[in-house]
Amino acid sequence: MVYLTRREHFNAAHKLFCENWSEAKNEAVFGKCANKNWHGHNYELFVTVKGEPNIDTGFVMNAKELSEIIQENICERLDHMNLNLDVDWGYEMQPSTENVAIWIWKELEKHISECKLHCVKLQETDNIFVEYFG
Amino acid sequence: MVYLTRREHFNAAHKLFCENWSEAKNEAVFGKCANKNWHGHNYELFVTVKGEPNIDTGFVMNAKELSEIIQENICERLDHMNLNLDVDWGYEMQPSTENVAIWIWKELEKHISECKLHCVKLQETDNIFVEYFG
Amino acid sequence: MVYLTRREHFNAAHKLFCENWSEAKNEAVFGKCANKNWHGHNYELFVTVKGEPNIDTGFVMNAKELSEIIQENICERLDHMNLNLDVDWGYEMQPSTENVAIWIWKELEKHISECKLHCVKLQETDNIFVEYFG
Amino acid sequence: MVYLTRREHFNAAHKLFCENWSEAKNEAVFGKCANKNWHGHNYELFVTVKGEPNIDTGFVMNAKELSEIIQENICERLDHMNLNLDVDWGYEMQPSTENVAIWIWKELEKHISECKLHCVKLQETDNIFVEYFG
């Protein structure tokens, strides 16, 4: 079993805010992230798949195809978007790094067939990242 | 003469949009950056000052003081803000990386007295940065 | 289960030296790290916690709180310190990256309650890092 | 159990090409990587070993010795080489990042005795890396 990771990125705006909380509570919990006019990040996305290398190609999966799957299903929907306004997550969702990573996993899982999705790592800043293994 | 650089950062939302242009022209020129619901970046800011090192300290300028000047005058006003809505630039300004760097220069210059401001470098993504030397 | 990682850093001096060994043996084993006048590093610290994201916040744990816990319990005690002279480890300890990482785990574990500490990764240089999982 | 990682690097040329495929199929699968005149990469290699820190040294393994083992057994054989022409892999092998990582594991395993080899991570570009755990 070999693990292959492909990095992609997208830039997006978001805010962290609970509509059913007071502004004071929002600010106490989320701090500056609750600014109602949004802020944003350069998100770095690392997608890891696992499998046996193919005899002919030596590939667990063609990294170019993996890149295209991530581009089409994730980056085109999130890049230069507002994560609170522009994305239909399929359910009501706070756009925290954790929740966006879980959503990315679910979207990618449908499209990885020749090997297995292993990890979605989403980096919000140089100081904060999350990992989800399904 | 020695050049001292201090790095700071801030996260912000913005969009690039000319109000007196059609939506089509805005999209043709700015592409995805014109998304009216905003997007955002992790901005890296490098401020360079120049001068002679002090005999006792060996410092062109105390890097901790330089950091505080940048924090108070720049980061506190831009971090987790919407660069189109939340910042009073003093004049109407497209919040491009170029224009924000020039504004940062003007704000910092007032507060650097013991040596000279040399360069403001503002990095929007790993692939794009600007430098302004006054 | 989602894994959240927060990066912090501290700068410190140390030496690697066994008091009950000869200088020759110390130099044979530790090389330049045995210099009795100390050397130092910029340590990068990555702390990973794991748990279920909260429904309201989308957080495994508030990254700002995690940062404060690391700052108060680790960085304030190690930053700009001499790891051989200035830190009371609670027991006699060679300040190798491995041992410092284990100590950081033990200190942090007491303060992480709403989710579980998963990993302490401590990077001594760009070429050397250790990971401890408890 | 503590995990210690040492980074090394090497620069090499390679191409991805199946001799028993048509040029058209090679290009369809490998794209520009099939260029018969070769291309190349700066490979970053991260080797992780695991074990209990030694009481005296605090080391899972002496990082300098680990570095020497990697240098002698891997870098001296791969650095500034053509991975298709200059390396005797011991068997016919497509020099994909996956296959090279597996080969590195097998070569290193023979030389790690005081602790256990845990992971070989090989990074081909900033966007692609693989990990092999034996």
Add this chain to the structure above:
Amino acid sequence: MVYLTRREHFNAAHKLFCENWSEAKNEAVFGKCANKNWHGHNYELFVTVKGEPNIDTGFVMNAKELSEIIQENICERLDHMNLNLDVDWGYEMQPSTENVAIWIWKELEKHISECKLHCVKLQETDNIFVEYFG
């Protein structure tokens, strides 16, 4: 005057070799870089232009257009190529980082019209880069 830099990259093979020198002299001067079977690098390319920001856009130059000019005129000709065999430099040229940077300058200069080309920075490894200012 503001300076705008755009980063692109390409992967290529090359060797450093003087045909009219003996193998011994080639090895003495170029070391492992003279391996006749080639080696390769991940090249990072930073192109800097300078000018006054446009009133409407705030741009010295549209970074997307700058990226396209670099892609079409440089990366498509160098990426995944052998710098000794696959590129028609227009004259006989040792493919050192210095010479490739000068060639990139000459090719880009023809296509930068709305502002001025200022610098081509070409990074061969993390440890070596060159800059050319025309």
Add this chain to the structure above:
Amino acid sequence: MVYLTRREHFNAAHKLFCENWSEAKNEAVFGKCANKNWHGHNYELFVTVKGEPNIDTGFVMNAKELSEIIQENICERLDHMNLNLDVDWGYEMQPSTENVAIWIWKELEKHISECKLHCVKLQETDNIFVEYFG
């Protein structure tokens, strides 16, 4: 004229302290950097030379020779040293990043003959670096 930069590094301990000042003044000016038991850094050193590329080699200067000059004259004297105790600067010197960079310039200048030394850049942390141009 082409500019060639070579990166090297060294790890060292130091403190910033004026013997003829009170402890209170030392702490007011230098903060934690005045800890009398030392702290330390991973220093990154970038040395830039400038000249015309040689017709045969395409080199401004052989980067391997530049590396050896830096290693022999700088790194062997500073790596794993205490910058206050172990280095004979030739005069009394506060080991600030600024002063160390100036000293490195003076030591290197004697050994660069085939082209000209242009810049010594010394990085103390990811957030602070200095540049000296002679």
